[in-house]
Amino acid sequence: MNIILVCSAGMSTSMLVTKMKKAAEDRGVPADIEAVSESALKRKLDNLDVVLIGPQVRYLEKKIKSQLEPKGIKVAVIDQMAYGMIQGEKVLDQALGLYKGK
């Protein structure tokens, strides 16, 4: 599955991505995880399954949802605490939950 995290400059979110990748590897979950800025998101839509939005740009939620949900891509804002504490496991769970609900 392909997961993309959206934040402002892809700066702080990249730390989270590293942790999520490690969590996925430990569990043997085949997942492609990447952090991009909002403007770069459009170029990444192929085979995308889940988009997670950083809490600091949560105002993008409506816009991204309206664009991607018709394409069957799940969209959600990352749990704020998990984001802050860089809990890769938790955020991965969130992504997997969304993916299963698909």
Place this chain on the structure above:
Amino acid sequence: MNHPLMQRFIEVAGRIGAQRHLVAIRDGFVAIMPLVIIGSLGILINNFPPFGSFDLPGILNGIFGEGNWQKVGGSIWNGTFAVLGLLIAFSIAYNLAKSYEIDGLSSGLITAAAYIMLVPETPDWGLSFAWLGAQGLFVAIILALVLTELFRYLLQSRLAIKMPEGVPDGVSRSFTALIPASIILILVGLFQALMSHFAEISIFEWIFNIIQEPLQGLGNTLPAAMVVSFLNHLLWFFGLHGTNIIGSVIEPVYLPLIEKNLSLYQSGVSAFDVPNIVTKPFLDSFVFMGGSGTTIALLIAIFFVIRQEKNHPYREVAKLSTPAGLFNINEPVIFGLPIVLNPIMMLPFILIPVILTVTSYIALATGIVPKTVAILPWTTPPILSGYLVTGGSWRGIALQIFNLALAVILYIPFVVAGVRALKQRMETR
């Protein structure tokens, strides 16, 4: 804290943050940042003060011949800061067109051409650098927005040439843009002719005089700096990316202010004597240390208050946040502590930066500390940033240390209160 008024605030701020034209302006400025930073670096190297017996410009001049080395920085300047308006015109038009999913390259090129059409000529048929650069920034923004909208309208109208299928994409694109581009440039030409017939001054001087200069004058005052600081942190307190949301408004005002400082510094004026106090690097280096909210001071305060309990949740967050915090990235502490919507942290998080804005303004205005003469990547760690941003002055570091100490002292009572509140909550549970 789930008041309807607050929800409304978040919604409005969000709408501003996602507004198409404002996003295009912001991304336009973000796109030219690499050029701006290297332009500023060129100036800094050219004018760096001798470090004891280590005189960088002196050594380099010894190698390349007197004055030759300076040409490197000088020509970088010409290609970056000196044509800021032109670069921005292209960059904003490109981004706006992209957001409509129309041909960004064509839109950028048309706007750049129109910009050059309007730039006043020098008597010997040259382009006036004065208006290609930061002074033309507002014309650039207006042109980019208006012409891209016009371009979009014309593309959708029947005037656009539709090529038959099978024609290569590049060819078809340039033909599609042909008629809209012609109409736009003819309109701009007519406008230019009318301006020179009916008005004594160019559109550049006009916009500069009535919009840009007053706004810059306003921007360079203490109250304006306090408002910028306050708004940024109010937004962050609600968990929204403050700098991102207000960026489209503050960049056009503050970039020319630092440009003025840089160009004077380049011509040999000392960092003490350059005119503008409030600039983006001023806020980045002296106020937003460790990120918005001067959170590096909060981290220090936490380590100071909680010395015994190694596993205290606050301490855990602080430990986790420190490495990124040194580079002014502070989402972990903002969302993890959390600061967002935390009533105890509201007051210090919003007010400490405003207070530091005042102390820094006073330090620069009274001439105790030199003004800002460099644009650094915002991830430059404090102390280093204070040194570089003032053109290599220890006084810049001193101001940062003073501000940090003040912020730590102001944060401590709130950390103590937070720890107490957390304990109470644990016990009642």
